[in-house]
Amino acid sequence: MESARQPSTSRDTFDVLIMATMSAGKSSLVNALIGQELLHIANEATTACHTRIEHRRGAKYFTGTCYSHSNLLLDRQRNISAERVRDWNAHRQVRRITLTGRFRSHPGPTSGLVLHDTPGPNNSQNDRHAQLAFEAIQNVPFKTLLYVLNASQLGTHDDRNLLERLRNKSATRGNNPFGFVLNKVDLLDPEKGEDLAEYVAKTQSYLASIGFDNPVVIPSMASTALYAKKALAHEPLSRAQRMKLQQALDDLPISKDALLESAKVPLQVKKRVFQCLKRLEKAHETGRANHQLTKENELRQLVLCSGLGTIEAFIKHQRKLSAPA
Ligand SMILES: Nc1nc2c(ncn2[C@@H]2O[C@H](COP(=O)(O)OP(=O)(O)OP(=O)(O)O)[C@@H](O)[C@H]2O)c(=O)[nH]1
Ligand SMILES: [Mg+2]
Known part of the structure; x- marks a missing residue:
């Protein structure tokens, strides 16, 4: 075993810390941002390690390393598979995983974007999860913190405790690093009165009551x-994934404006996302004769309107704000 280097704190990186209580969708969000299912996702306490994922333009595949609790390098793997990442994450000896590769997004981010996935700290069966999550708040040189809220479980005690802790920790920071991702909005049922705009407004008041202004x-x-x-x-999807995707594509023409409109983000961010949508819609109209192009275009519109486009634009915006003049 060789001694491991500490995580890079290079000035060229832009670190985004992802936090939330268990199963809110942190790893799903990271996988969506990197464009592949590399991190294990499940409906139970899943992420057990601090996982650092860095974008490297032009990389052909992801390379991974994992480290022990005493920060020794345990294993390294080029062209790492999701199965290997899953095994490392589940291994008791592993505390920290790093992955480096090209994020699939359109247009791609600039090199140096780093995402940090963390365990949900409210796992009553494993105190180490909380320890790792709180250490990440302390040690990661993050410029943006994406806090994932579960739209189907707003306002739990665990959530409030974590948010209060984050508010206290960040009280001394200059720039406001927070962005709140209201995830799983596909589970809201407008026919039962679960209106998206109302949920976003409710979320804003909830966060304001904890001390997060605007x-x-x-x-x-x-x-x-x-x-x-x-x-x-062109990666294979499970039957359930295919069905959910088709449902979202069917709903898109009526849901896309509401999804983008209801986001509470700086005006420049919203403008950038609407411009992207307009470009895609125009290309959709002119390319109707080509079935393949039309399908791709609809998938791109869905990625944009699923919230991911707004999250990517928000990260870019934060990166611009933090760049030296
Ligand atoms: N309906 C719906 N389910 C989602 C969404 N995002 C994630 N999920 C599901 O929520 C469950 C938990 O997702 P994860 O990404 O593993 O959540 P996590 O926050 O990383 O969980 P831990 O690592 O255990 O803290 C999985 O079953 C996901 O498929 C979403 O946008 N909509
Ligand atoms: Mg996870």
Whole structure:
């Protein structure tokens, strides 16, 4: 075993910390942002390690390393598979995983974008999850913190405890690093009165009551975005994934404006996303004769309107704000 280097704190990186209580969809969001199902996703306490994922333009595949609790390098793998990442994550000896590769997004981010996935700290069966999550708040040189809220479980005690802790920790920071991702909005049922705009407004008041002034809130369907990106990359989808993707594509013509409109983000961010949508819609009209192009275009529109486009634009915006003049 060789001694491991500490995570890079290079000035060229832009670090985004992803936090939330268990199963809100942190790893799903990271997978959607990188455009492949590399991190394990499940409806139970899943992420057990701090996982650092760095975008490297032009990389042909993801390379991974994992480290022990005493920060020793345990294993390294080029062209790493999701199965290997899953095994490392589940291994008791592993504390930290790093992955480097090209994020599939359109247009791609600039090199140096780093995402940090963390365990949900409210796992009553494993105190180490909380320890790792809180250490990440302390040690990661993040410029943006994406907090994932589960739209189908707003306002739990665990959530409030974590948000209060984050508010206290960030009280001394200069720039406001927070963006709140209201995930799983596909589970809202408008026919039962679960209106998206109302949910976003409710989320803003909830966050304001905890001390986050005028919070950025982005409605999101992380798993739908991931399935659409997999389809764009011609990767196989499970039957359930295919059905959910088709449902979202069918709903898109009526849902897309509401999804984009209801996001509470800086005006420049909203403008950028609407411009992208207009470009795609124009290309859709002119390319109608080509079935393949039309299908791709619809998948791209879905990625954009699933919230992922707004999240990517928000990260870019934050990166611009933090760049030296
Ligand atoms: N309906 C719906 N389900 C989602 C969405 N995003 C994630 N999920 C599901 O939510 C469950 C938990 O997702 P994960 O991404 O593993 O959540 P996590 O926050 O990383 O969970 P931990 O690592 O355990 O803290 C999985 O079954 C996902 O498929 C979404 O936008 N809509
Ligand atoms: Mg996870």
